[in-house]
Amino acid sequence: MNPTPNPQRRSEKSHRAILDAAMELCVEHGYGNVTVEAIAARAGVSKKTIYRWWPTKGAVVLEAFVELAGTATRFPDTGDVVADLRTQMTAVLANILSGPRASVYAGIIAETQHDPALARELRAQLLDPRVAAARDRLRLARDHGQLAPDADVEMVVDLLYGPLYYRLLLHLGPYPPARLRAHVAHVLGSFAPAPPASAAP
Amino acid sequence: MNPTPNPQRRSEKSHRAILDAAMELCVEHGYGNVTVEAIAARAGVSKKTIYRWWPTKGAVVLEAFVELAGTATRFPDTGDVVADLRTQMTAVLANILSGPRASVYAGIIAETQHDPALARELRAQLLDPRVAAARDRLRLARDHGQLAPDADVEMVVDLLYGPLYYRLLLHLGPYPPARLRAHVAHVLGSFAPAPPASAAP
DNA sequence: AGGAAACGGCACGTGTCGTGTTGACAGTGC
DNA sequence: GCACTGTCAACACGACACGTGCCGTTTCCT
Numbered sequence: 424m425n426p427t428p429n430p431q432r433r434s435e436k437s438h439r440a441i442l443d444a445a446m447e448l449c450v451e452h453g454y455g456n457v458t459v460e461a462i463a464a465r466a467g468v469s470k471k472t473i474y475r476w477w478p479t480k481g482a483v484v485l486e487a488f489v490e491l492a493g494t495a496t497r498f499p500d501t502g503d504v505v506a507d508l509r510t511q512m513t514a515v516l517a518n519i520l521s522g523p524r525a526s527v528y529a530g531i532i533a534e535t536q537h538d539p540a541l542a543r544e545l546r547a548q549l550l551d552p553r554v555a556a557a558r559d560r561l562r563l564a565r566d567h568g569q570l571a572p573d574a575d576v577e578m579v580v581d582l583l584y585g586p587l588y589y590r591l592l593l594h595l596g597p598y599p600p601a602r603l604r605a606h607v608a609h610v611l612g613s614f615a616p617a618p619p620a621s622a623a624p
Numbered sequence: 625m626n627p628t629p630n631p632q633r634r635s636e637k638s639h640r641a642i643l644d645a646a647m648e649l650c651v652e653h654g655y656g657n658v659t660v661e662a663i664a665a666r667a668g669v670s671k672k673t674i675y676r677w678w679p680t681k682g683a684v685v686l687e688a689f690v691e692l693a694g695t696a697t698r699f700p701d702t703g704d705v706v707a708d709l710r711t712q713m714t715a716v717l718a719n720i721l722s723g724p725r726a727s728v729y730a731g732i733i734a735e736t737q738h739d740p741a742l743a744r745e746l747r748a749q750l751l752d753p754r755v756a757a758a759r760d761r762l763r764l765a766r767d768h769g770q771l772a773p774d775a776d777v778e779m780v781v782d783l784l785y786g787p788l789y790y791r792l793l794l795h796l797g798p799y800p801p802a803r804l805r806a807h808v809a810h811v812l813g814s815f816a817p818a819p820p821a822s823a824a825p
Numbered sequence: 826a827g828g829a830a831a832c833g834g835c836a837c838g839t840g841t842c843g844t845g846t847t848g849a850c851a852g853t854g855c
Numbered sequence: 856g857c858a859c860t861g862t863c864a865a866c867a868c869g870a871c872a873c874g875t876g877c878c879g880t881t882t883c884c885t
Contacts, residue, residue, distance in 0.1 A: 434851095434862070455738025458841065469864045474843065526737070532793060533734035536727070537656025542795045550794060578807065586786030592733060592793055593751060594743045606779065613814030633831060633883065659872060670833045675874065 433476070440466035441473060442487040449484055450523050454530025457484075481534040481541045488531060489548045492519055498556050504564035508583065509607045511557075513600060520587050521597050529592055554580055574614040582610045629676055641667040642674060643688040650685055651724045655731025658685075682735040682742045689732060690749045693720055699757050705765035710808045712758075713784065714801060721788050722798050730793055755781055775815040783811045 444465035448457045459480050463470045477483045495514050499507045519528055535542035561576040570579075586606065590598055598606075645666035649658045660681050664671045678684045696715050700708045720729055736743035762777040771780075787807065791799055799807075 437863080453738060459843085460841075463864095467864085469866095470842095471844080471865090472863065475862080529737045533737035535795065536730045536734035536793070537654060546795060550796070554796075575806075578803075578810065581787035581790065581807075582783055582811070585788070585790035586782035588794065589782065589786035589789045592737070593789065594736065594747060595751070595755075602779075605776075606782075609779065609814065610783070613810065630830070630884090633829090635832070635882080638832075660874085661872070664833095668833085670835090671873095672834090672875080673832065676831075 434472075437466065437468050437472055438476070441468055441483060442490065444468075445480075445483045446487040446491070446527070449527040449530070454484065454527050454533075459483075479534075479538065479541065481531060481538055482544065484527065485531055485541065485544055485548070488524075488528065491524070492549065496553060498560040500560065500563070502567075504561070504569045505608060505611050507560065508557075508611065509604060512583065512587070512603060512607060516587065516598060516600070516603060520591050525591060532592065554584075557583070568616060570611070570614045571616045579610065579614055583607065634677070635673075638667065638669050638673055639677070642669055642684060643691065645669075646681075646684045647688040647692070647728070650728040650731070655685065655728050655734075660684075680735075680739065680742065682732060682739055683745060685728065686732055686742065686745055686749070689720075689725075689729065692725070693750065697754060699761040701761065701764070703768075705762070705770045706809060706812050708761065709758075709784065709812065710805060713788070713804060713808060717788065717799060717801070717804060721792050726792060733789075733793065755785075758784070769817060771812070771815045772817045780811065780815055783814075784808065 441462060445457070445462045448461055448465060457480065459470055459473055462468075462480070462483065463473055473483065477486070495518050496511065498511050501507055519525065531541075531545065535545050557580050558576045561570065561574070561579050564570050565572065565574050565576070583606075587598055590596060642663060646658070646663045649662055649666055658681065660671055660674055663669075663681070663684065664674055674684065678687070696719050697712065699712050702708055720726065732742075732746065736746050758781050759777045762771065762775070762780050765771050766773065766775050766777070784807075788799055788804075791797060
């Protein structure tokens with residue numbers, strides 16, 4: 424079933440051509456209208472070669488996406504949480520959650536709804552590392568007194584990123600940068616440490 | 625192309641059987657593993673009959689879902705926004721965003737990523753009315769002084785519902801009821817009117 | 826009562842999938 | 856320098872679901 428081909432003998436040229444062709448075709452025609460045959464044709468590659476290294480079309484496009492997204496979504500640390508989160512989320516919005524690649528990303532997420540293996544890959548390669556990094560950055564801010572000591576970082580991440588995905592996947596319109604600024608400011612402000620001595624339930 | 629069949633002559637028996645069969649099969653085998661042929665077979669109906677009244681499988685399942693969801697997602701008005709929102713969102717979570725029907729709903733949303741017509745139907749029949757109702761309820765609360773006068777109700781809705789869809793569609797685990805309570809309380813608390821005379825940017 | 830129209834049953838052409846087979850080619854080891 | 860091993864492109868194939876067309880039958884409005 425799975426002869427596990429030898430990665431050392433893999434043609435890096437074909438590998439690159441396949442990833443490039445997959446991303447190009449998805450941007451041009453939309454994720455759902457791209458077939459494995461079309462990717463193979465554009466890459467000048469046999470369909471068999473694609474199936475040798477990836478289980479499905481979704482896995483191919485996911486790898487192309489991970490590669491693309493991996494570069495521009497790190498969390499800076501200038502000492503100001505609000506500014507740093509705003510910087511990172513602006514980059515995420517610009518590169519992934521809006522523009523021509525947003526619908527491709529949405530297509531991958533759609534595919535994970537009926538492909539558990541792809542869902543695991545999406546989490547393992549894209550989501551989990553970034554969520555962990557976001558939590559780390561928020562914990563750091565909490566330790567430095569920029570967030571309330573009892574702030575639930577998991578809830579913070581949900582509140583920061585949830586609405587972005589919600590609007591993307593439910594076609595509720597884009598998230599303009601100005602709105603993103605207000606969004607980040609409000610969420611983090613709602614977890615600010617109490618200035619003197621008072622608490623609101 | 626579209627002879628627009630006469631709704632008055634429609635067989636209500638077949639109509640019901642199709643919707644029931646569609647929902648049953650989706651819950652049993654998962655949205656993605658259900659075919660129009662299977663729905664027709666289970667309903668004791670010709671495939672042609674389904675295609676006469678719906679353009680795609682997604683439209684059939686969406687109608688079944690709208691019918692099911694329409695009953696238990698109204699916004700009560702007891703005077704207490706926090707309690708009312710918690711009540712409504714608990715119902716949404718119990719009936720739609722968790723349990724056996726959650727993955728069916730996720731499957732429909734997935735399909736909208738490459739079916740613009742279905743996306744419009746989803747918004748028109750499910751999302752827009754409920755979002756509008758939520759905004760109305762929040763504006764009422766704002767008028768009654770339970771929310772800050774400058775509270776952005778659109779942002780409130782995004783913060784309330786965004787994380788729920790985010791966790792569903794990205795397979796980040798369910799939203800336990802206790803967490804939902806804390807979530808609603810925090811979000812609405814973050815828009816509470818300032819008690820004496822102070823403002824936090 | 827009559828006729829139009831929706832109905833169930835069936836068969837068909839299409840497109841995509843994922844696999845199988847073949848012969849050409851490139852890297853490694855003796 | 857030569858055989859070996861495994862990847863490569865090319866093509867063919869069966870399986871499956873889609874969406875449509877045609878049939879004779881049944882249902883319901885006028």
